[in-house]
Amino acid sequence: EIVLTQSPATLSLSPGERATLSCRASQSVSSYLAWYQQKPGQAPRLLVYDASNRATDIPARFSGSGSGTDFTLTISSLEPEDFAVYYCQQRSNWPLTFGGGTKVEIK
Amino acid sequence: EVQLLESGGGLVQPGGSLRLSCAASGFTFNNYAMSWVRQAPGKGLEWVSAIGGSGGRIYYADSVKGRFTISRDNSKNTLYLQMNSLRAEDTAVYYCANATGAYFNYWGQGTLVTVSS
Numbered sequence: 309e310i311v312l313t314q315s316p317a318t319l320s321l322s323p324g325e326r327a328t329l330s331c332r333a334s335q336s337v338s339s340y341l342a343w344y345q346q347k348p349g350q351a352p353r354l355l356v357y358d359a360s361n362r363a364t365d366i367p368a369r370f371s372g373s374g375s376g377t378d379f380t381l382t383i384s385s386l387e388p389e390d391f392a393v394y395y396c397q398q399r400s401n402w403p404l405t406f407g408g409g410t411k412v413e414i415k
Numbered sequence: 416e417v418q419l420l421e422s423g424g425g426l427v428q429p430g431g432s433l434r435l436s437c438a439a440s441g442f443t444f445n446n447y448a449m450s451w452v453r454q455a456p457g458k459g460l461e462w463v464s465a466i467g468g469s470g471g472r473i474y475y476a477d478s479v480k481g482r483f484t485i486s487r488d489n490s491k492n493t494l495y496l497q498m499n500s501l502r503a504e505d506t507a508v509y510y511c512a513n514a515t516g517a518y519f520n521y522w523g524q525g526t527l528v529t530v531s532s
Contacts, residue, residue, distance in 0.1 A: 309477075342518045344460075351510055351522035352460065363520070395460055399517035403476050404450075404462040 310334055312396050312407035320415040327383040329410045331396035336376045340400040343372055343381045346409075347392045355394075356381065386412070417441040417521045419511050424526030431501050431530070437494040437511030437523055445469065445489040448514040451496050453507035454525075461507075464496065465514065479505075501530045 311334040321327055331341065339359040344352040354363040356372035359379060369384040383390055391414050396407040423435040437449070451463040464485040465474045473485055484497040494511050508527050512519035 340517075344519070346460075351524060352519070353522075354518060354520055357516070357518045397460075397462075397518070402474050404465070404474075404517060406460040406462065409459045 309403055310337060310398050310401050310405050312398060312405055314394075314396060314407035314410045316410060317408070318411045318413060320413050321386055322415045323386050323388055325386050327381075327386055327390070327412055329381040329383075329394055329412075331374075331379040331381070331407050333377045333379075333398060333400075337398040337400035339375050340398055341372075341374070341379050342397045342399070343370075344395045344397065345390075345392050346395065352395065383412075417513065419513065419521060419523035421509065421511050421523045421526040424509065424528045426529045426531065427501055428532050429502060429530055432497070432499045433501065433528060435496040435498065435509055435511075435526060435528070437496075439492045439494065439511075439513070442513065442521075444487075444492040448472075448517070449487060449494045450512045450514050450517075450519065451485065451494075452510045452512055452519065452522075453505075453528075454510070455504075455507045458507075463509070465517070466494070498528070501528075503530050506530045 313332045315330045341359045343356040346352040360372045393409045393411045418440045420438045450465040466485045482500045486495045508525040510525045511523045513521040
């Protein structure tokens with residue numbers, strides 16, 4: 309099973325700041341990695357797939373990068389609605405796995 | 416508009432069984448793989464099971480293999496999860512999700528399963 313490790317666990321930032329979230333895989337997943345956003349009481353929402361492709365209707369301030377074992381989700385300038393928990397997920401191998409999440413909170 | 420509506424959650428005793436359903440609309444159901452993903456209270460996401468569009472390819476997480484069975488009825492646009500031998504650690508919100516390339520594009524609102532005596 310591929311283990312995804314996300315860091316940091318919590319990121320405390322102010323609106324307008326840049327957020328950089330990391331996801332590291334225990335073995336190469338090529339570019340088969342996605343990012344999701346989840347707000348309290350809501351289902352997750354797909355943000356990025358195949359490491360760097362934004363999903364439909366996702367704002368351009370969200371960008372993904374990386375390949376192999378190291379991936380980054382960048383939010384260029386945080387909007388109030390971006391404070392949430394973010395998860396990465398790999399589809400390279402079964403079973404599908406998620407990272408433990410990074411909470412982006414208001415500083 | 417894509418809609419996924421889960422039902423069937425509730426309180427069940429350890430060792431008991433429950434069947435979840437997910438009614439889908441707004442897309443051609445049999446063209447898409449579907450998955451169940453769960454989230455224990457205050458915890459992260461855990462993929463549970465997946466089934467191909469025709470029902471021919473099925474996968475399970477090790478944590479549920481042999482206890483849970485995923486199925487679908489394409490004539491009813493409905494996904495199912497039969498859960499047997501339930502344990503306390505199966506307590507979670509269960510989401511059904513539409514999958515494209517094993518990424519989850521659309522999610523239902525979730526149904527809560529509580530396993531407790």
